[in-house]
Amino acid sequence: MIMGTELVKTIHVKYYAGLREQRGLNQETLTTNAKTAAQLYDELQKRHGFKLSTKFLKVAVNDEYRDWQIALKNGDTIVFIPPVAGG
Numbered sequence: 001m002i003m004g005t006e007l008v009k010t011i012h013v014k015y016y017a018g019l020r021e022q023r024g025l026n027q028e029t030l031t032t033n034a035k036t037a038a039q040l041y042d043e044l045q046k047r048h049g050f051k052l053s054t055k056f057l058k059v060a061v062n063d064e065y066r067d068w069q070i071a072l073k074n075g076d077t078i079v080f081i082p083p084v085a086g087g
Contacts, residue, residue, distance in 0.1 A: 008033055011040065012077040017084050023048050037061060038068040041080060057082055 011034075014027045034040035037059045044050060054068055058081040061070055072078070 009072055009074040009076070011072060012075075013040075013044070014077065014079045016079065017082045018052070019050060019080055019082055022050055032072075034072060036069050036071060037066065037078060040072060040078060041068075044080075052082055 008031050010029060010031055012027065012029050015023050015025060020026055032040055032043060034043050038054055041050075041054055041057070041059070059066055059068055059070075060079040060081060061072070061076055063077070
């Protein structure tokens with residue numbers, strides 16, 4: 001789908017630990033103009049008030065750990081992974 005000059009993508013996002021608590025959801029499907037995982041997280045951080053910056057998170061795209069600058073494609077599944085303490 002094209003809106004203006006930006007390519008709009010449908011992305012599936014999964015939330016874990018503190019991000020899940022802050023968002024109040026385990027997962028959601030959304031549309032975005034974000035080109036990279038970093039841009040998507042920035043968009044979601046502003047929208048939902050996430051407190052953690054990307055330097056404290058890992059990102060997985062389609063079940064593989066990736067760099068924050070990976071280009072997103074329509075249908076990708078993104079997981080933002082916060083630090084988790086266990087005991």
